[in-house]
Amino acid sequence: MKKVLALLLMTLVLTAGFAFKAIMVTDTGGLGDKSFNDGTWAGIQRAAKELGVEAKVIMSNEQSDYIPNLTKAAEEVLKEKDGGIVFAVGFMMQDALEKVARQYPTVYFAGIDISFDKELPNVINFLFKEQESAFLVGYIAAAMTRTGKVGFVGGIPIPPVERFRYGYEAGIKAYMDLKGKKVTVIRGYTNEFSDPKKGKDLANSQFSQGVDIIFAAAGACGNGVIEAAKERTEKLAGKGYENIKKYALSGKPVYYAIGVDVDQDYMAPGVVLTSAMKGIDTAGYYGVMWAYKGQFKGGLKVLGLKENGVRMSEMKYTKEIIDKLAPGAIKELEYLKSLIIEGKVIVPDSEEALKAFTVKGVKLPR
Amino acid sequence: MRKVLESILVPVLAVLIALLISAFVIVAIGKNPLQAYAVLVRGAFGSKQAIIDTLIKTTPLILTGLAVGFGFRAGVFNIGAEGQMAMGALIAASIASNFGNIPPVVAIPLTLVIGMGAGAGWAAIAGFLKAKTGAHEVVTTIMLNWITTFVASFMVTGPLATGSGTPKSPEIAASAQLPILMKVGAMELSAGIIISLLAAVFMYVFLNKTTVGYEVKAVGFNPYAAEYGGISVSKNVVLAMAISGALAGLAGVTELMGVHHRFLGELSGGKGFDGISIALIGQNNPIGIIFAALLIGALRTGSNEMQFLGVSKYIVIIVQGIVIFLVAADRIVRTIYLRKKVKS
Missing domain, CATH: 3.40.50.2300 (Response regulator)
Incomplete structure (x- = not known):
């Protein structure tokens, strides 16, 4: 007292x-x-x-x-x-x-x-510049997908949410251009930001269409997306971070979610691949x-990235998994990030810019 | 007389008990309930701004309360006030944004009628389905709510969207906006409050003084007896739903014309469902509904002020929940009591 x-x-x-x-x-x-x-x-x-x-x-x-x-x-x-x-x-x-x-x-x-x-x-x-952090997570998603299908769950398609999507798709496109891997994106919107249940339903429907990684830019609806990925992964690998990590490291496919706005990696360690953070x-x-x-x-x-106003999470729980399954991806990402900061790569912030976007001129360092 | 007194006593007691129970919750989170309630009252009525805010919040609640209450009196359970409210505002917004040169004398009533018509038509679908196929209105109105939600979010992000991409429609024409009664700072009290009070008068007169109202009530009370007496059940079910829907549509359109001046993604914001609790607390009586809506509106407004004390806005939702529980419990007790009487 x-x-x-x-x-x-x-x-x-x-x-x-x-x-x-x-x-x-x-x-x-x-x-x-x-x-x-x-x-x-x-x-x-x-x-x-x-x-x-x-x-x-x-x-x-x-x-x-x-x-x-x-x-x-x-x-x-x-x-x-x-x-x-x-x-x-x-x-x-x-x-x-x-x-x-x-x-x-x-x-x-x-x-x-x-x-x-x-x-x-x-x-x-x-x-x-939401698109800049989303670009980075999109690149990782494209590197990590096993099915060649990744998902996007948005809240209401307002400009900040759409900028997340443009960046995400641009990151995926960059990976396709640089690595020649074919990745398709399935999109959906919950049309609100507060009900996790809606995010979960949408995530489950995308997962059953063959998607294995979903980026949620949907406020609290995203918590449902993370939950859906967690449930599916736990069914395969068992509960707990250690089990999930061991299972993923063994190379067997699991389901991932990508967080938004803040570092959401802790919400389901090993399942949230990374988070597109907004400052x-x-x-x-x-x-x-x-x-x-x-x-x-x-x-x-x-x-933006330059002002440290947006960034990608540190991938505390998933770094090892990414390094094992997509070797070099994180290093490539650091390079791309420097290009964005220098203004050599401009991440699209509109539908038209996204259509025209390409990184064909970029050479990854060996 | 005793009956009137009793019907006032029950909700008043319910509110007092609810405040008492919530006081314990406030103590449990380490705050002083007396201080919290003082702030609650001050936040709702303490200044000109507070009173305006309370009245703004009360306006749509009176109308959705009337919508649901009217439905109850006519024997239909209209859960769709939420959707009808949004539909009324949505249709009115899409038309009234083009009212450039029409003078207010025409534009205002016209917009109101469009909003009411949209709500009425939307609700009449459920009424028609009930009359023709027996599909229960609880189910169909909930379905219609969802259709409205998705149509509305499609409209405000697609065909109706304005420049910057936020989900909202363009502003309605200035001539279709309701006149402002009082203005303090950025807060404006529109004539919507008068419209809602007139609607309460309408409901009272319609149900108690007209033949059609009598028929609607009769069908609600006992459809078999009404049919035996030569009253068309299906016609009156559709009519009851339509009027209930018109009141809900009016809630949406006054919100549009008096508060936001444009359609927003979450315009109805659960007020249609609040209408159910308000009708219950107000015992389906127009005057009771006005006071019930004022109560909920004041609680909501005051709760924002209470947050400065560190008391969560959810306390008010607890109060509301307990009030409804107690009012509903009163009916349970009465029903059991009646059964016993009949048996003996």
């Missing part, structure tokens, strides 16, 4: 000095999605902890909550002596953020995945930092 009191007192003392607040308003997906909202929140909390300021979250139940919740958050920030920053997380909040930000020109806002037709001086719009946490972190230190500058901020 005493300890708790002391801790409470300490936080009181710590927060008393700074009258600054970082408030995040989630979309209807809410916290607990293990990807989008949780990722941003982690970044905000990290910054808040470092600075010793208060961070709060309001979850939205429905779309008509966006305006009132953003308004509430802005009002809270206005009350603070040193201001603060309000985060709007998710493309669906575009209209609401624009309306509210106009009403509170002295409050800082940050929109994640939200872009405006006309930028506002008090709003940072964070966008990501939502980075955006959350810097948003708070900039607002606090007076370095805030409104406008569009696009984060």
Whole structure:
């Protein structure tokens, strides 16, 4: 009890000095999605902890909550002596953020995945080059597939989700161009981001069509995709990471999922091949930092591989398996990554660019 | 008189008991329930903004509550309010975005009628299937809900999609938007709340003062007796579904014309299903439904404020669940009681 009191007192003392607040308003997906909202929140909390300021979250139940919740958050920030920053997380909040930000020109806002037709001086719009991290995981998927069929499960086909798909398919295409292996992609959409069951159903239907690796860019629906891959793999290899690893290393085919937004490899070790990460946490972190230190500058901020705004997970659990079954793939990936950072390979961000995309000019190092 | 008092007492008691039980949950997560409830009330009614927010949320809930409640009175269980609401908004949005030069006097009623018509037509399919083939409306309306979901998400990502690719339709014409009654900051209360209250009056008058209403009620009460009395069962089943659907469509179209001004992917957001709980709490009575919707709307609005205290928004869902349980339990108790009476 005493300890708790002391801790409470300490936080009181710590927060008393700074009258600054970082408030995040989630979309209807809410916290607990293990990807989008949780990722941003982690970044905000990290910054808040470092600075010793208060961070709060309001979850939205429905779309008509966006305006009132953003308004509430802005009002809270206005009350603070040193201001603060309000985060709007998710493309669906575009209209609401624009309306509210106009009403509170002295409050800082940050929109994640939200872009405006006309930028506002008090709003940072964070966008990501999802296609660049998806390119890398697509390349690995193409290298690892045994059936020559890989799957894509998207949420709603909104621009960020589609950019993930373009990159993924471009990575697969790159592998085909460079290695001459034929890989087909089967696509599907859950048309929402919150129900894991829908992701699972779609994944199972793709698996039964002969797909053995699925990349999910579908928020919490993706958790269902991972579950489906895990169930199928466990049926073959038995439960537990050690069993799965031994089974996969022996060269027998298993089912894989590829995670999204944050490092989801831990969610099913050995089954989640890798994750296409998006620096939502980075955006959350810097948003708070900039607002606090007076370095805030409104406008569009696009984060890619170069800015470390998107990346691929470290493949903690699957690296050995990939090295054994697709030798050299990880090294080739490092090379391709450097080409993307140098701007020598431009990963497509539209359907037309994807159709025209090729890496025929690229020579892999021996 | 006693009956009226009783029907008010049951939901009020249910709410109080639910708040009491939830208080224990709040204590269990280490917060002060009194403080939490104070914030809840302040968040729902404490300021002009809060009141506007509450009323905005209450508007569609009154209408879906009326839709389901009307269905219950007419003996049909319309689970499809969700789909009818979305259908009403979707069709209205696709037409009303082209209303460039039509003056508001025409555009507003026209859009409302389109929305109601779409909802009514969509629900009438289930009514027709029930009347002709006996297919139960619970099953068919759920199926129709899914069709709506997929049609809507196809429309907003395909033919209706606007520039940036977010799943939403273009804005409806300014002349088709409902007039704003009150505006604070970015929050606007539209005339939708008045429409919803008028709809409640309509339901009361229709059921209690008209012949058609009497027939619909009679079929709902006992279809065999009604048929024996010369009332067409199949006609009235279709009619009941259509009116119920029109009310749900109205919920969608007021949300479209008063709040979002465009069709969004998840516009209905479960409000059709909330209508079921609201009809239950409001005992299928139009006035009861208004208050039940206000209750749920206020809880939802206040819960957002409560989150600042670190109390999860799900507490409110617990409250809602317990209220429904208790209101439904009241019926169970009454039914058992009645059976016993009949036996003895």
